[in-house]
Amino acid sequence: MNVFGILSSDDEETLTEENYCEKTNKDKPYYRPDISPISPYFAICPRCKNPIQIINLYKNTMEENITGRKGLHAKHYTQSIPGLAVFDSQSFNACSLKAKVPLGYHKIRKNDIENERLKNLVDNNRPQIRNYIREIVNIYFKNDVIDEWIDAYLNRRYYEYKGVDDRNLPYSILVTHQAINIYGQKISNTDIGLEIRDAIISKSKYFKLETEENGRIVQKEKNLCYPKIRLVLFGHKIIDEEEIIKLKMYEEIDGKEKVLMNIELDVMDCPL
Numbered sequence: 001m002n003v004f005g006i007l008s009s010d011d012e013e014t015l016t017e018e019n020y021c022e023k024t025n026k027d028k029p030y031y032r033p034d035i036s037p038i039s040p041y042f043a044i045c046p047r048c049k050n051p052i053q054i055i056n057l058y059k060n061t062m063e064e065n066i067t068g069r070k071g072l073h074a075k076h077y078t079q080s081i082p083g084l085a086v087f088d089s090q091s092f093n094a095c096s097l098k099a100k101v102p103l104g105y106h107k108i109r110k111n112d113i114e115n116e117r118l119k120n121l122v123d124n125n126r127p128q129i130r131n132y133i134r135e136i137v138n139i140y141f142k143n144d145v146i147d148e149w150i151d152a153y154l155n156r157r158y159y160e161y162k163g164v165d166d167r168n169l170p171y172s173i174l175v176t177h178q179a180i181n182i183y184g185q186k187i188s189n190t191d192i193g194l195e196i197r198d199a200i201i202s203k204s205k206y207f208k209l210e211t212e213e214n215g216r217i218v219q220k221e222k223n224l225c226y227p228k229i230r231l232v233l234f235g236h237k238i239i240d241e242e243e244i245i246k247l248k249m250y251e252e253i254d255g256k257e258k259v260l261m262n263i264e265l266d267v268m269d270c271p272l
Ligand SMILES: [Zn+2]
Pocket: 045, 046, 047, 048, 049, 050, 076, 092, 095, 096, 097, 098
C-alpha cells in the first residue's frame, strides 16, 4: 500500500517521506528500532487499524534499489506492536488495502453487485480517472482521448476481471488497453516524464520533442513510411504488498520495433 494512518486520526495519509515524517515526528510509538533495527518506521493501516511497516523510507534501507524506482511502500505487520496497535487477524484478512490479485485477463468476477458498483464508479468519476491516468503515464492526454478508452473499457466489461478494485481502476483501464499511440502528445516534466523525454531525445531515430517547454512528440523529418511511437503498460505484480507495473515505450516502422524505454513503476493507490 502507499497510504498510512496515525492513532489520532482516521484520515488516509499519502505515503511520502515528507508526509510520514511530518505526521509521526519519526518518534514513538511509530519509530521502533526495538521491533526492527533495519526498518524501524511503523504506522497503522488506515482501514483495518493493524500495524504497518514502512519499507524504503530512505533509499537502499531495506530492499535493493531498482533503477528509477524508490520502492517506498507500506505493508501490514502481522504482529502486535506495544503502544501502537494490536494485530487482529480477522480485520487483516478482510482489509481492502491488502493487495490481492494482480490485474490481468484471467478470471472473471461472478458477483453482479460488485461488477455493477465498479462500472458505476468508472462512469461517474471520469475527471478523476483522467487525472490519474495522466499522472501514471506522465503524458497530458486530452479528455476526449481518455474518454474513448474509458468507453471501450466499459463496453468490453473489463472491470469484471478479478484483481480490479476501487483503488486500481485507472491501471486496469491502461493494462487492458492496446498499445497507446503517443505521437503528438505532450510529456510532463515529472521525474518519470523527464526520463521519457530523455529516452526520446537520446534513442529515437524518428521522433524528437518540438520544444523543451511543451515536451510535444513530433517527427524528426517527414517520413513516407509513417513511423509509430507507442507506450504500453503491462506486467502488474504484487510482491509482499508492493505493487509494480512495467512501462515500455517503443517506436516502430514497417513492423520493426525498437525499444526506447522499459522501466518498472510503483503502483499508486487511486481511490475514487
Ligand atoms: Zn489494513
